[in-house]
Amino acid sequence: xxxxxxxxxxxxxxxxxxxxxxxxVFLESCNSPSTSTAGSLFSADQEKLITEVADIIIPTxxxxxxxxxxxxxxxxxxxxxxxxxDAQKAFTKGLEDLEKQxxxxxxxxxxxxxVAQRQELLNKVREATIAASKVEKDALExxxxxxxxxxxxxxxxxxxxxxxxxxxxxxxxxxxxxxxTLLGYFTSEIxxxxxxxxxxxxxxxxxxxxxxxxxxxxx
Amino acid sequence: MSNLNTKATAQNTYDAIVVGSGISxxxxxxxxxxxxxxxxxxxxxxxxxxxxxYTTAMKKPWEFEHRGRLTxxxxxxxxxxxxxxxxxEYNESFWVNDHDxxxxxxxxxxxxxxxxxxxKSLMWGRQSYRLSxxxxxxNAKDGHGVDWPIRxxxxxxxxxxxxxxxxxxxxxxxYPHFPDGQFLPPMEMNCVEKDVKKRIEDKWKKxxxxxxxxxxxxxxxxxxxxxxxYRNLCSRGCPFGAYFSTQSSTLPAAVAxxxxxxxxxxxxxxxxxxxxxxxxxxxxxxxxxxxxxxxxYAKIVFVNGSTLGSTFLLLNSTSDIFPNGLGNGxxxxxxxxxxxxxxxxxxxxxxxxxxxxxxxxxxxGIYIPRYRNIGNDKxxxxxxxxxxxxxxxxxxxxxxxxxxxxxxxxxxxTVPGAWNMGLGGFGESLPYHExxxxxxxxxxxxxxxxxxxxxxxxxxxxxxMRVDMMNDAAEMLEAAGIKDVHTYDNxxxxxxxxxxxxxxxxxxxxxxxxxNKFNQMHEVKNVFVTDGSCMPSAACQNPSLTYMALTxxxxxxxxxxxxxxxx
Numbered sequence: 190x191x192x193x194x195x196x197x198x199x200x201x202x203x204x205x206x207x208x209x210x211x212x213x214v215f216l217e218s219c220n221s222p223s224t225s226t227a228g229s230l231f232s233a234d235q236e237k238l239i240t241e242v243a244d245i246i247i248p249t250x251x252x253x254x255x256x257x258x259x260x261x262x263x264x265x266x267x268x269x270x271x272x273x274x275d276a277q278k279a280f281t282k283g284l285e286d287l288e289k290q291x292x293x294x295x296x297x298x299x300x301x302x303x304v305a306q307r308q309e310l311l312n313k314v315r316e317a318t319i320a321a322s323k324v325e326k327d328a329l330e331x332x333x334x335x336x337x338x339x340x341x342x343x344x345x346x347x348x349x350x351x352x353x354x355x356x357x358x359x360x361x362x363x364x365x366x367x368x369x370t371l372l373g374y375f376t377s378e379i380x381x382x383x384x385x386x387x388x389x390x391x392x393x394x395x396x397x398x399x400x401x402x403x404x405x406x407x408x
Numbered sequence: 409m410s411n412l413n414t415k416a417t418a419q420n421t422y423d424a425i426v427v428g429s430g431i432s433x434x435x436x437x438x439x440x441x442x443x444x445x446x447x448x449x450x451x452x453x454x455x456x457x458x459x460x461x462y463t464t465a466m467k468k469p470w471e472f473e474h475r476g477r478l479t480x481x482x483x484x485x486x487x488x489x490x491x492x493x494x495x496x497e498y499n500e501s502f503w504v505n506d507h508d509x510x511x512x513x514x515x516x517x518x519x520x521x522x523x524x525x526x527x528k529s530l531m532w533g534r535q536s537y538r539l540s541x542x543x544x545x546x547n548a549k550d551g552h553g554v555d556w557p558i559r560x561x562x563x564x565x566x567x568x569x570x571x572x573x574x575x576x577x578x579x580x581x582x583y584p585h586f587p588d589g590q591f592l593p594p595m596e597m598n599c600v601e602k603d604v605k606k607r608i609e610d611k612w613k614k615x616x617x618x619x620x621x622x623x624x625x626x627x628x629x630x631x632x633x634x635x636x637x638y639r640n641l642c643s644r645g646c647p648f649g650a651y652f653s654t655q656s657s658t659l660p661a662a663v664a665x666x667x668x669x670x671x672x673x674x675x676x677x678x679x680x681x682x683x684x685x686x687x688x689x690x691x692x693x694x695x696x697x698x699x700x701x702x703x704x705y706a707k708i709v710f711v712n713g714s715t716l717g718s719t720f721l722l723l724n725s726t727s728d729i730f731p732n733g734l735g736n737g738x739x740x741x742x743x744x745x746x747x748x749x750x751x752x753x754x755x756x757x758x759x760x761x762x763x764x765x766x767x768x769x770x771x772x773g774i775y776i777p778r779y780r781n782i783g784n785d786k787x788x789x790x791x792x793x794x795x796x797x798x799x800x801x802x803x804x805x806x807x808x809x810x811x812x813x814x815x816x817x818x819x820x821x822t823v824p825g826a827w828n829m830g831l832g833g834f835g836e837s838l839p840y841h842e843x844x845x846x847x848x849x850x851x852x853x854x855x856x857x858x859x860x861x862x863x864x865x866x867x868x869x870x871x872x873m874r875v876d877m878m879n880d881a882a883e884m885l886e887a888a889g890i891k892d893v894h895t896y897d898n899x900x901x902x903x904x905x906x907x908x909x910x911x912x913x914x915x916x917x918x919x920x921x922x923x924n925k926f927n928q929m930h931e932v933k934n935v936f937v938t939d940g941s942c943m944p945s946a947a948c949q950n951p952s953l954t955y956m957a958l959t960x961x962x963x964x965x966x967x968x969x970x971x972x973x974x975x
Contacts, residue, residue: 246813252822263475270479308814315811350749350866350874351516352899367811372477375821376469384822389468391638391768396598400765405822406803407769408469 230269243370252384258377264369276360283362318363381408422448425706427676430527432939432955433712434654439963441667452675453523458655462645508854514863518903526654531643534624536576537949542585550790553839554915557925566957574652575630578622586777593627594620600758600799607888621772624652638768673697679725687934708934715940719911735929744839745864746946748905754881755830756893773798789872793835801827833877836948864902909940927962934975
């Protein structure tokens with residue numbers, strides 16, 4: 190059922206409680222002005238690289254992958270709009286390092302190597318990211334122990350109930366691109382409706398239904 | 409010239425002025441207009457028209473440019489609103505630009521605000537619970553704050569009245585200190601919740617119960633409004649009118665009387681006090697678009713500008729008689745600020761339901777009403793807490809490797825994973841005199857007004873309560889067979905629960921309270937304050953339903969007094 194039909198059928202279910210204007214609003218509500226900033230942070234090749242990396246993270250399986258869902262341009266836009274400059278720099282450097290690794294290892298651009306070779310490279314980046322995060326986490330824990338000790342010696346503690354700010358950690362290229370690939374894919378039309386199961390207007394709640402074979406997670 | 413002035417005065421004169429159009433202001437407008445008064449409803453922000461202006465309500469996930477996330481530019485202009493989850497791309501236009509309306513945090517206080525017609529009634533959590541005599545008597549019994557000037561019997565018929573109109577779905581439980589109401593059919597629990605409920609109630613022999621959340625979402629068509637469509641997108645505004653808001657419910661009723669004038673972009677700066685009559689004669693409004701100043705006059709003024717908004721207005725309304733704020737002879741105005749403390753509890757994994765799933769997105773959870781410090785139960789703190797929570801099944805799988813990627817990982821993410829069940833406590837905080845707000849003249853807002861300084865913190869009683877809030881949650885989940893139960897305390901700072909209240913409290917004694925038992929100012933008889941600022945204690949229940957009931961009750965009293973010639 191397409192969107193227009195869905196809206197109409199809901200209006201019908203509601204005893205035509207919705208006026209024609211209301212239905213108009215339903216159908217036209219997606220035309221609000223863009224809050225995105227103009228231009229791109231990335232070169233055309235880098236944007237291609239982003240798209241290919243995303244398609245390794247979420248490849249085509251029985252359902253389409255990240256490339257088909259338009260996740261590459263989404264990631265480029267998100268890094269520009271929604272990340273501070275240090276994360277943007279880390280992201281750009283991550284792209285450059287990945288390309289360099291590809292040339293060092295395979296004598297070719299990441300855009301020219303095979304899927305298996307891309308997977309191999311990304312797995313290395315993934316492992317390095319996990320290792321770097323662990324080193325950082327251990328250092329932070331040590332630092333916090335010291336802070337707690339110092340505070341108990343010198344200062345009165347602040348209000349114990351106040352939420353602690355998350356410690357600032359160095360932004361990691363792979364963690365960002367993976368996070369944005371998952372977000373961009375599973376909220377895309379393809380991801381939400383093909384990889385997941387999307388019901389725009391469920392109309393009811395059933396708290397206990399039998400899980401049917403092949404049932405996807407609700408988007 | 410004097411003729412012109414008289415004419416202008418007449419044009420700007422109403423029977424009643426209502427300041428603020430959120431949950432309580434909408435009720436005041438409805439009740440007063442239905443009783444025949446000509447009412448001017450003043451709202452500092454823009455108009456938001458029902459349905460038409462819910463511009464994101466029907467958007468699909470992929471139609472949001474940033475898929476719900478905030479841009480760096482939005483984070484820059486909303487440094488307070490970003491501290492917790494409510495401000496997102498989905499309804500970003502409903503939250504204030506913090507730079508326009510700064511305040512001073514003597515201690516951290518997260519002040520979430522929405523300046524538009526409907527106020528926070530558009531974004532509220534909709535959980536609706538009655539207070540009971542346990543709550544109305546706590547202050548008198550343990551000596552914190554002042555005694556509530558009312559008891560349950562005084563407000564019970566008004567709870568009935570507002571519930572019937574607002575439409576509250578829920579399950580009657582006949583459980584002590586947790587009064588039942590005029591409920592629409594309850595929403596359904598899912599199979600894990602049903603099992604957890606049974607096991608908790610068996611283990612504690614119904615001295616603890618778990619019920620479906622009582623929520624202002626319609627489970628059946630009600631009052632010309634559509635029923636809930638189980639989209640769980642409420643905070644964008646509901647195009648079906650399926651939850652209570654000013655726009656869906658009270659405003660249309662007020663408009664239908666023909667007695668309402670709604671004026672958006674009207675920031676009420678002061679209430680004008682008339683020494684001769686010893687009453688308020690009107691308000692000074694700053695047009696928030698043009699910054700022009702206008703006076704409006706009325707026989708009665710209802711102050712419903714949100715707890716801290718209303719308190720600012722009263723503190724800012726100074727005169728020879730009231731140099732410290734209107735009706736502030738007690739000195740209590742601005743004091744006794746409370747909020748609920750929360751963000752702690754426990755959660756874990758439910759086993760045995762892998763062959764079950766849900767359909768629809770239920771914008772509601774479960775509720776466990778307060779059971780602590782009741783009867784023979786005595787803790788090392790006073791008062792208590794309730795739990796909200798629920799069970800759900802997403803795409804979480806225990807065996808996914810850190811930072812996993814690739815085809816197998818992708819496919820696994822599309823298969824329903826483990827069921828999880830969580831309980832999060834909402835705890836009562838005490839009315840400490842030193843938790844207060846006052847006017848700070850060292851800063852100005854966009855409209856040239858001084859700002860509010862907020863000096864508020866949780867203390868030992870709340871801290872001690874949190875130990876139980878965590879451990880009891882874990883104990884109940886474990887008793888219910890939940891696996892891998894872990895407790896959490898993510899910290900809680902006043903303001904975060906968006907249940908701020910108490911800064912213009914009701915009480916018997918004009919020396920220690922600002923309002924009497926009808927929310928009428930002790931010292932200025934034609935001014936009524938019926939939002940969260942009136943609360944002598946916070947209880948642990950979500951408070952908005954009580955504001956509705958107190959407002960309807962105060963309107964009834966005010967109009968009777970007006971008819972008797974007492975105002």
